[in-house]
Amino acid sequence: MVESFMNAVIAVAGDPISLFLIFLGTGIGIVFGAVPGLTATVAIAMMLPVTFNMSATLGISTLVSLYIGGISGGLISAILLNMPGTPSSIATCFDGRPLALKGQAGKAIGVGIVFSFLGTMFGIAAMIFVAPWLASLTLKFGAWEYFAVSFFSLTLIASLSGKNIIKGIMTAVLGMMFATVGMAPIDGVERFTFGNVELTSGFAMLSVLVGLYAISEVMKTAGTVLRSEDYTATEFHIKGFGFTFKEFVSQLGNALRSALIGLGIGILPGIGGGTSNILAYSVAKDQSKYPEKFGTGIIDGVVASETANNATIGGAMIPLLTLGIPGDTVTAMLLGGFVLHGIQPGPLLFENNGDVVYGVFVAMIISSIFMLIWAFGAMRVFIKVLKVPKNYLFPLIIVLCTLGAYAMNNRLFDAISMVAFGVLGFVLERLHYPLPPFILGFVLCGTFETNLRRGLQFDNGSFLGLFNHPIAAAFFVAGVISFILSLKRLRTSKAA
Numbered sequence: 001m002v003e004s005f006m007n008a009v010i011a012v013a014g015d016p017i018s019l020f021l022i023f024l025g026t027g028i029g030i031v032f033g034a035v036p037g038l039t040a041t042v043a044i045a046m047m048l049p050v051t052f053n054m055s056a057t058l059g060i061s062t063l064v065s066l067y068i069g070g071i072s073g074g075l076i077s078a079i080l081l082n083m084p085g086t087p088s089s090i091a092t093c094f095d096g097r098p099l100a101l102k103g104q105a106g107k108a109i110g111v112g113i114v115f116s117f118l119g120t121m122f123g124i125a126a127m128i129f130v131a132p133w134l135a136s137l138t139l140k141f142g143a144w145e146y147f148a149v150s151f152f153s154l155t156l157i158a159s160l161s162g163k164n165i166i167k168g169i170m171t172a173v174l175g176m177m178f179a180t181v182g183m184a185p186i187d188g189v190e191r192f193t194f195g196n197v198e199l200t201s202g203f204a205m206l207s208v209l210v211g212l213y214a215i216s217e218v219m220k221t222a223g224t225v226l227r228s229e230d231y232t233a234t235e236f237h238i239k240g241f242g243f244t245f246k247e248f249v250s251q252l253g254n255a256l257r258s259a260l261i262g263l264g265i266g267i268l269p270g271i272g273g274g275t276s277n278i279l280a281y282s283v284a285k286d287q288s289k290y291p292e293k294f295g296t297g298i299i300d301g302v303v304a305s306e307t308a309n310n311a312t313i314g315g316a317m318i319p320l321l322t323l324g325i326p327g328d329t330v331t332a333m334l335l336g337g338f339v340l341h342g343i344q345p346g347p348l349l350f351e352n353n354g355d356v357v358y359g360v361f362v363a364m365i366i367s368s369i370f371m372l373i374w375a376f377g378a379m380r381v382f383i384k385v386l387k388v389p390k391n392y393l394f395p396l397i398i399v400l401c402t403l404g405a406y407a408m409n410n411r412l413f414d415a416i417s418m419v420a421f422g423v424l425g426f427v428l429e430r431l432h433y434p435l436p437p438f439i440l441g442f443v444l445c446g447t448f449e450t451n452l453r454r455g456l457q458f459d460n461g462s463f464l465g466l467f468n469h470p471i472a473a474a475f476f477v478a479g480v481i482s483f484i485l486s487l488k489r490l491r492t493s494k495a496a
Contacts, residue, residue: 008358011057013366018058022065022363026370027378029069034077039086040070044333045214046401048340056341056356061363063337064317067330068120068367071313072375075112075306079105088309091281095294095301102297110242111299112306113375115255119307120368122259123266123314128361131321132350141347143454144466146323148475150448153325154441155483165486167433175441176448178203185450186457198413205336207418208442210401212435213333215422218394220429241376247299254284254300255307262308266315280308314364321345321357325444332439 012018025047032043043066051059074089079096092112099108141149154172181192182202193199241248258280265276284304285294294301317334319325324346326332338345343353350357405418425435459465467473 008355008362011355012061012359012362018061018363019366021058021062022367023370023374025062025065026069026367027374029066029071030073030076030371030374031069032066033070033073033086033089039074039213039217039330040067041213041330041333042217042397043070044330044337045210046397048210048333048337049403049405051337052340054341056343056353057359057363059341060334060337060343060356060360063334064360064364065367065370067334068310068313068364068371069374070330071309072113072116072120072371074309075116075302076109076375079108079112079302088277088312089305091277091305092302094281094305095296095298096305098295098297099299099302104297107242107299108302109375111247111251111302113372114241114243114248115251115303116306116310116375117368117372118255119259119262119310120313120371121365122307123263123311123317124361124364124368125314126263126311127314127317127321127364131318131357141471142469143451143458144469144472145475146447147451147455148466148469148472148479149323149325150444150451152475152479152482153444154448155479155486168437171428171433171435172437172441175438175443176445178208179442179445180449185446186453198411203417203421204405204409204414205339205443207405207414208421209333209336209439210405211418211421212425212439214397214401215419216425216429216435218397219422219426222391222394243299251299251303254303257287258284258304258307259311262311263315265308266312267318276312277305277309280304321349322347324349324447326440332443335443 012022028047029040029043033040044063047063047066051062054062071086071088074086075092075096078089078092079100082093082097096108096112099105179202182200183189184191190200261280261283262276265279281294281301281304284300285291288294288300290298316326316331320331320335320338322345324335324344326335335345343349343356401418402415406412406415425438428435428438455466456463459468466476
C-alpha cells in the first residue's frame with residue numbers, strides 16, 4: 001500500500017498538467033459552491049464530458065477536486081449572504097451570518113475555511129485506511145451479498161427522505177422504473193421500449209444526472225433569482241486566519257466529534273453532507289455548556305457544520321470505491337465519472353485499478369491544500385462572482401450541458417432525454433418530491449436486479465438461499481428493520 005501510494009504521489013504531484021487541473025478544478029468548485037443554486041453536483045455534471053478524453057487518473061482527479069471545492073465553497077455565501085451555496089452549508093448560516101452581522105465576517109470565514117480543511121483531511125485519512133480493508137472484505141461478496149447491500153441501501157434512502165417518507169419511496173421506485181428501460185440484464189429481453197430503437201440502450205446515466213440536477217437547478221433558480229442586485233454581500237476584513245490559537249484549541253473536541261459524525265453519515269448511502277452538517281450542529285448545541293448562545297453568532301456552530309460536511313466527502317467515497325454504491329448525490333455523479341472512464345468501482349477496484357485509486361487519494365489531499373490557497377487568496381474574487389447576473393450564467397450552463405450530453409454517444413436522443421429529465425426534476429421538486437432517492441434508485445437498480453436474478457439462478461429459484469450467506473442475511477435483515485422503522489416513523493408523524 002505504501003509503495004503504491006508513493007508511486008501515486010510521484011505520478012500526480014510530479015505532473016504539472018495534473019496539478020494545474022486539480023488547482024483549476026478546486027477553484028471552479030468553490031465558485032459553484034459559493035453561488036446559490038450552483039452546487040458541487042452541478043459542477044461535476046458540467047465537467048463530466050470535459051474529462052472524457054483525459055486519462056482515468058487525470059479525469060477522476062479533476063472531478064474530485066470539483067467535489068472538494070464545491071462542498072467547501074458553500075460557506076462563503078452562507079456567511080456573507082445568509083444563502084447556503086450548497087445544502088451541506090445550511091447549518092453554517094445559523095451562526096455564520098450572525099457573526100457577519102456583528103462585524104466578524106472575516107472570523108467566521110476563517111474558521112469555516114480552516115475547519116473545512118481539517119474535516120476534509122480527516123475524511124480522506126479515514127478513506128485511505130478503511131477503504132482498502134473494506135475492499136478486501138468485499139472480495140468475498142457474491143450475488144446475494146451485492147443484492148442484500150443494494151436492498152439495504154434502498155430502504156435506507158426511503159427511510160431518510162425527510163418528512164416526505166412516502167414521497168421518498170415513490171421517487172426511488174420511479175428512478176428504478178426508468179432504470180429498467182432497455183435491454184434486461186442476463187437474458188437481454190427488451191423492456192418498455194415501445195418499439196423505439198433509441199430506448200433499447202436505456203437512458204444514459206450522464207443524461208439523467210445532468211438533467212435532474214443541472215437543468216432542473218437552473219430552471220428552479222432562474223424562476224426566483226435573475227438579477228445581480230438580489231445579492232448584497234457583507235464587507236469583511238480578515239487578518240491571518242481570522243481567529244486566535246486559543247480559540248482553535250478550544251474547538252478541537254467539537255471538531256473531532258463533528259468529523260466523526262460527518263464520516264459516519266457519509267458512509268451511509270443516500271444521506272450526505274446536507275444531513276451531516278445539521279446533525280453535527282444539533283449535537284454540538286446539545287453538548288455545549290452554553291447552548292443558548294447557538295444562533296446568536298458563535299464559532300462553535302460554524303466549526304460543527306463545516307467540519308462535518310467536509311468529513312462527509314471521505315466517508316461518501318468509501319462505499320463508492322469499495323461497493324460501487326454512491327454515498328450521496330455528488331458521488332453518484334462521480335460513479336458516472338468512473339464508468340465514463342471504463343472503471344467499475346467495487347471490491348476488485350483496488351486490484352484492477354489500484355494506480356487510479358491511489359492517484360485519486362493523492363489528488364484529494366492536494367485539492368484540500370489548494371482549497372486553502374483559493375479560499376484565502378481569492379476571497380474577494382469569489383464574492384464578485386456571486387454578483388454575476390444569472391441571465392448571463394444560466395444560458396451558458398444549459399449550452400455546455402447539452403453539448404456534453406450529445407458528445408457522449410453522438411446521439412441527439414441523449415440531449416433530448418437530458419432536457420426531459422430536467423423538466424421531470426423541476427416538477428418533482430415543485431411537488432416536494434426529493435430527488436436523491438430518484439437518482440440513487442436509478443443507479444442502484446442495475447446492481448439490485450442483476451444480483452437478485454443471479455442469486456435465484458444459483459439456488460434454483462429459491463430466495464431462501466440468501467440465508468445461507470451470513471453477510472447477505474445480515475444486510476437483508478438490516479434492510480427489513482430499516483424499512484419497518486421508516487413505516488413506524490411515518491405512522492408516528494401522521495398521528496402527531
